[in-house]
Every structure is written in C-alpha cells, then in structure tokens.
Amino acid sequence: MAKGNGTFRIGTGAGFSADRLDPAVDLARRGALDVMVLECLGERTVAFAHRDRMADPRRGYNTLLERRMRALLPACREARTVIITNMGAANPRAAAERTRDVARALGLSGLKIACIEGDDVSGIFGSDQPFMDEPGTLADVGRPVVGMNAYLGADAIIPALEGDADVVIGGRLADPSMFLAPLMHHYGWRNSDLAALGAGTLVGHLMECGMQITGGYYADPGTKDVPDLAQCGYPIAEVVADGSAVITKLPGTGGCVNEATVKEQLLYEVHDPTAYLTPDVTADFSHVKLRDLGQDRVRVTDAGGRARPEKLKVTVGFDAGVLAEAGVSYAGPAAGTRGRLAAEIVDARMKETHKIKSPLRVDLIGAGSLFATAGKTRDDSEDVRLHVALRTTNRDEAEMMLWEVESLLCCGPAGGGGYRGVITPAVETKSVLIERGLVKPTFEIFVT
Amino acid sequence: MIARGGNERLLVRDIAHARAGDKGNTSNVNIWVYDREDFELLKRSVTPERIKKEFPKLVRGKVTRYVIDHLHGLNLVMGEALEGGVNASLNLDSHGKSWSYLILGLTLDTSESGAGAER
Secondary structure: OOOOEEEEEEEEEEEOOOOHHHHHHHHHHHHHOEEEEEOOOOOOHHHHHHHHHHHHHOOOOOOOOHHHHHHHHHHHHOOEEEEEOOOOOHHHHHHHHHHHHHHHOOOOOEHHHHHHOOOOOOOOOOOEOOOOOOOOOOHHHOEEEEEEOOOOOOOHHHHHHHHHOOEEEEEOOOOOOHHHHHHHHHHOOOOHHHHHHHHHHHHHHHOOOOHHHHOOOHHHHHHHHHOOOOHHHOOOEEEOOOOOEEEEEEEOEEEEOOHHHHHHHHHOOOOOOEEEOOOOEEEEEEEEEEEEEEOEEEEEOOOOOOEEHHHEEEEEEEEEEEEEEEEEEEEEEOHHHHHHHHHHHHHHHHHHOOOOOOEEEEEEEEEOOOOOOOOOOOOOOOOOEEEEEEOOOOHHHHHHHHHHHHHHHHOOOOOEEEEEEEEEEEEEEEEEEEHHHHOOOOOEEEEE | OOHHOOOOOHHHOEEEEEEEEEEEEEEEEEEEEEOOOHHHHHHHHOHHHHHHOOOOOOOOEEEEEEEEHHHOOEEEEEOOOOOOOOOOOOOOOOOOOHHHHHHHHOOOOOOHHHHHHHO
C-alpha cells in the first residue's frame, strides 16, 4: 500500500489529547499518507478517562473523538490512509462504535473499524503489588483505584492491520508502537529483527508528539526563530525498508524541521539514551545519526535495538480528590509587597484559622512562581498575581480556600482585583509491572 | 570564544538549546550546543554537581548526565526534581516544562583554566 516511491509514509495527526485538528485535516488531504497516527493518551489522561467512564459507561474515550473522526475520515478514506489511534482511552469499544456511527452518518460504507481491547487489567493485582520504580505497594496510596491499563505493543495492533482495518482504535497502545506496527506489517519485520524494531521505534518516538518535531515547543524568538508557528504543520516520516527515515512536513505549512528540532525530540522524556523501553524492543538512540537535507527534511539513521523488556508496564490510576486554584492580582508601586502580604494572610487563614492541613502552596506570579523552589524570585515587579493551590480529598477544604482568596478583595491588601477560582478533579498514577502472559489483547472489526 | 551576533556570551542559552520532559518525579533536560566548538564549555558549565549546588531545594535526588558526543549534546536526568511530579506538585508548571530554561539560565563557566582547556 506504500504510496511514496519505495517509502512508507506515516503522518502524525495528533500528539496529545487536546492537539489541533485543522492541520491534521490538511495532512490527511495532501500528505499521501499510508498511515495517520493520532496519539492522544498520557498516563493521567487514561485515569481521567476512567473517571468519565465511571460517571457514564458510554463514555471514557477521548472527548474530541467524534470531531476528529468527522473531520478526518472522509479525507483518509479518499487517500486510502489507515488511521491508528489510542483515542479509545478507557473505553475503546465505545470509541469504535461512535466512530462507526460517525462514518455511517458521513455515508462512508464498507469502512472497517478495528477495536483493540485487553489493555484493561483491573482486578489482576492484589493490593500488595509493588511499584515498578519506587518503594511501596498499591495499598500505600490509600485512595480508590479508577483503572489499570497495560501498555500494549505492536503485536496487539498488527492483527487488526492484517484484517485490513481502515481505522484501528485502542486504549493504552504504547505511543511508538502505533508507528512501529504498520511498519512491521508493511515491511514484514519480525520480532527478531531488533535493529529494524529499534529504528521503527525511533520513528515513533520522534513522531509521537506531533509538532514537537516541526517547530512546536521549540521557538525562542531571536535565538530559535520558527516561521509561521501559528500555521505549524504536523510531521511526516518517510520510512524505508531498514527503518531509517526522513522526517519532514507538508510544503506550505508553518514550522520547521531541522537538526535542532529533531535533536530536542530525540531525547524528550528519555533517560538512558541506550535503553528506551517499549513493549516491542529496547531501543538504542545513543548512536543515531542526523543529516539535515534542507527544505525541512532531516534523515535519521542508526538506531539500534535489543531484546524487549520481559514484563509490560501497567499504569494504575487513583482518584486523588481535587485540585483547587484561586488568584487575585496586584499592580503598580509595591505590588510585590502587597502580594506578599496577601500570601501571608491566606497561609495564616488556611492553616491557623481553619486548621487545614492538606498540601497548600502560595505563589506570586510575576515575582517568581515556576522557579520559586529553585530560588529564583524578585521583589520589584509591578504586576503580580497571587496564585494559591490546594490538593485535597475534602471538597469543603477546596471551597474554603476559594472563599478565603476571594475574601481578600475586601479583607486583604490595597488594590487587589481580578479574583478567579476553580476546582478540578485530580488523579494520581503509579506504575507496576505485569507478566506478558497475563495480558491478552483482542480485536474485533466493525464494518459500516 | 566567538560571540554569537556580536553579543557577549554569559548564559548557557547563548550557546545551546534545550527541551525538558517529565516522568513521575524525574525531570530530564536535553541540551545541545549550536556550535560544536562550544561543547567543552557546555560540559564544563552543566555538571551534575553544579545542578545540585544551584538548586538544592528543587533537585533533591540524584542527577545523572549522559553525554552524546557525536551530536554535541547532554541529557540531564534529575531525580526527585519535580516537587512530587504531575501527580502531587502544586507548582503551576507541575510537569516542569520550564525546567529547560532553568538550565539555559545558568551562567557559563568561562574561568581561565576552563578557557584553556576548551581549545
């Protein structure tokens, strides 16, 4: 099915749950893609999705699924581009059914939509299950579990591709595996072809965050200028049979692909460059070579691969109550001093007056907030915003914090304005390991 | 040293670019020099010991530095460096996305002995 002169063309149409849609439509229309991957799941996203599903069993998938499918299915059908996505989140079956409904409403008949399940491993672990990467066990969290999902690899996706699926929807499909699977299927790589698996995993790793390799999360005006970032294009990988690839983007889109954008993504969220662990392979990025071909094209070669990890990683999500945030702003002469007084008042009212012991933090935006713990604060700002954050499992405490911050309007320092407060649900995630034999991925195809 | 754009170079940002990522309570920042001639200066300026010394309250765990010689980059992996991480941190930036600029904001080590060793 390859369309590009002996290369297999994979595009990214989403790199996280809330990623842009219009550039994905452009890519689907003009990209001549074999596959478009929509990567929409983080560890916490899946935990939030489990909460959605608990509230309504028909939900629990990416909230933008219908919009994305409505916009992308016609163009992908036209171009014969297979969509692979983990937008199923905590409910892949409901996501596949909704996608089928969307396709039918669009008049797309004969479309094959595969639903991959089996990543939900709730109920397998006892509360004494140890964490993967820190001391302690599941019981130590002391909060209700909302969901447990094992990372599924390429071997869970390939059967759906062999079944000629046009759309593959799963839940906790490992990000790079969504790119590796169609490459293994197309080029016939086997599990023993470790170098190819490492190379395909590198392609997936570089591509999985979408525009983070085409100029997004990169621009620093005057130092790292990016053309027309507002119209940034999603990336395309042109992959050849040994897994080496050219990373590029559509002509006429904003952004840029160069050695620097690729380097920053190469080790994004990577620890040891010689051992990037996925369900499929232990990939080695430490000898990767980059060659800037100009015109937003960078060739990537020389990834390596060793045997895959023995066990699979599982993300366990817990209900962690709520995160409450509230703020008031101060401007003009001595704004910083007035803001500091407001901070002291909130701290005293919460801890001494109301005896609230949940974790509380008070920052002064404009005088040092993100880097406050790093010791970088200043007192000369003439525009500061008090920002108060509280994590609690007791909603009354959260509401009390918002009330205290709002009360500063009349009871606090001079000239405070612009109160806002919000309470949002919170989750906590932990990682554990599971024997591969206990995870049994399945797939089912729905035809429109 | 060759000044970029005629400006004196004071900060890591003047010779390098970086990106931060998070996993749990561990932050990693990868850092790359624009000009390979500055790689020794970067290596001298961004060491695990210095990170621990500059940010003792923020970076509480072990700092490991991977050197990617052929691409002229470093990967700093900082344990217990995210105030509990995205699950627990009350920092507005609970992922530590901005930590790249914490590193880029470090002053360069342009000491005499260093300048000699650079060439």
